[in-house]
Amino acid sequence: MKNYRKEEEFVMDFEKIFESYGYEKIRLNTFEKYDTYFANKDIISEGNLLKIVNPKGDLYVLRPDMTLPVVKYFSEQQANRGKFYYSDSVFRADKNGLEFNERKQVGIEYLGGENILSDVEVLDLAVQTLEKLDQNYILCLSHTEFIKEMVNSITGEEKIRSQILKYLYRRSSDLENYLKTIDVDDVKITKLLQLNRLFGSFERVREILYDMAVTDKQKKILEDLETILKVLGKKYPRKKIEMDFSISVALQYYNGLIFKGYISDIKKPILSGGRYDKLVTRFGKDASALGFCVEIDNYFESIKKEATKIDYLLLYSDVENGLEALEKAREYRKHGKTVRVLSEDKSESPEELKEKYSIIQYF
Amino acid sequence: MYINIALPKGRLGKKTYDLLKKIGYSCRELEEEGRKLVFTSEENQVRYFWVKPTDVPVYVEKGIADIGVAGVDVLMESEADVYDMLDLGFGRCYFAIAAPKGWKYNGNRTIKIATKYINYSRKHFEKVEKKVDLIKLNGSVELAPMVGLSDAIVDIVETGATLKENNLEIIERLEDISARVIVNKVSYKFKNETIEKILEDIRGEL
Secondary structure, three states: OOOHHHHHHHHHHHHHHHHHOOOEEOOOOOEEEHHHHHOOOOOOOOOOOEEEEOOOOOEEEEOOOOHHHHHHHHHOOOOOOEEEEEEEEEEEEOOOOOOEEEEEEEEEEEEOOOOHHHHHHHHHHHHHHHHHHOOOEEEEEEEHHHHHHHHHOOOOOHHHHHHHHHHHHOOOOOHHHHHHHOOOOHHHHHHHHHHHHOOEOHHHHHHHHHHHOOOHHHHHHHHHHHHHHHHHHOOOOHHHEEEOOOOOOOOOOOOOEEEEEEEOOOOOOOEEEEEOHHHHHHOOOOOOEEEEEEEHHHHHHHOOOOOOOEEEEEEEOOHHHHHHHHHHHHHHHHOOOOEEEEEOOOOOOHHHHHHHEEEEEEO | OOEEEEEEOOHHHHHHHHHHHHOOOOOHHHHOOOOOOEEEEOOOOEEEEEEOHHHHHHHHHOOOOOEEEEEHHHHHHHOOOOEEEEEOOOOOEEEEEEEEOOOOOOOOOOEEEEEOOHHHHHHHHHHOOOOEEEEEOOOOOOHHHHOOOOOEEEEEEOOOHHHHHOOEEEEEEEEEEOEEEEEOHHHHHHOHHHHHHHHHHHHHHO
């Protein structure tokens, strides 16, 4: 069984970290107008939304993520800066639209940060969150604008661009042949293949990165990244933060730094985030926006943590002995112990009971 | 640290194992005949899973295996979220649409397509905006047009001999297929050096 108690403790630990950085807890509507998502369907895929119709016939959706509601909330506020955290459910249909599920997410949004110091803070929090989950973690960084500059230099055609991005997402061995068939010059092919294969700490791949950078914009991106990572490098082992341009294809949504966090026992990303200024602009506010969320269900579904045991199980054979057991239980509880009193039955074997209770007594 | 490898049962799996053996991942247990499905070599720090070809992407996507070998046909049909990092160059064939000789597609009528590759076909016909009824079969797909179960088929073609024998001809040649080394996306990050070394050594042997 899932250890719900443990899950809550984890979430509380995260919340304490976020609060210590001055983030405010926020709780928002589960239902959002369908129009809000539809208006932004070019950057948010609206195919997997769960829709609800109210009695008047208005269409609503169960929120598929927390970021958009937070941004919407922020855009209605006076302040130009906001730091929020949430721990709530999101709802999605699967890719075939036949099944749907509720997933718990814990995360932060840093709105209105001025410069790269906000990147440092958010990445720092991401690493602290990962550390809390497992010491054996890796945070992978990528940058949407760096990739876009590269892909856009090859073609203006949207179809080809998106095909190249798909290859990069799979680190596909087909990329080279594809680029050759569309007549890309050799220098550009070499650079894209480098991007396709790149993985490693910034220090290790530094030379390749600067070699790939053609435009001034790309160089600036790398310089900023290097500064950010230098600051983080003082605090965390460098091998834990890796450059990896294959972590996302959702480049319409993000504009800038993107990152994903992993722990070795779980074969899915456990944390993901990035910069999404454009979304904020759509809601009429000109502010930078950066955040991440932890897919807490991915963690607890995969990790088989030992369930917390109950201290005492008192088993009684008849009512008279039961009363005695109740008396004893009261005494134990006074000493802060957890006690369960049950009548004896054979539905659970002694071994099964031993897994759940530290001490078993018979009355 | 063990490396876990999913191999497809059959010729492709055997060929890949020979390659892996050459680069230092032999496993004595696997070479002994038997009914086992998991083989371990402590000496070479490798564990092999011997699975149905169509299941390889599942084992790799879920991370039970760190790497695996699968044909592009299996990969495209499974839509597994994995890295497709190395073309082994063997097991070459291609996807094709085939129909009885002389069959003509007329107008906007919905065509009936029999295939083992439902996901792949759905995507293809959505892309070219043609209306089709897909009929999922598990084998002997060539029979379907002959007995009136479908108008045409989508299948993989190696030499075209089977099509010819059943009086079918290729209407359109689609994606090329070959065997690929696929890699779990998270394993790639945590076992990066080992996996990169394996890929590099295999490239050296091709």
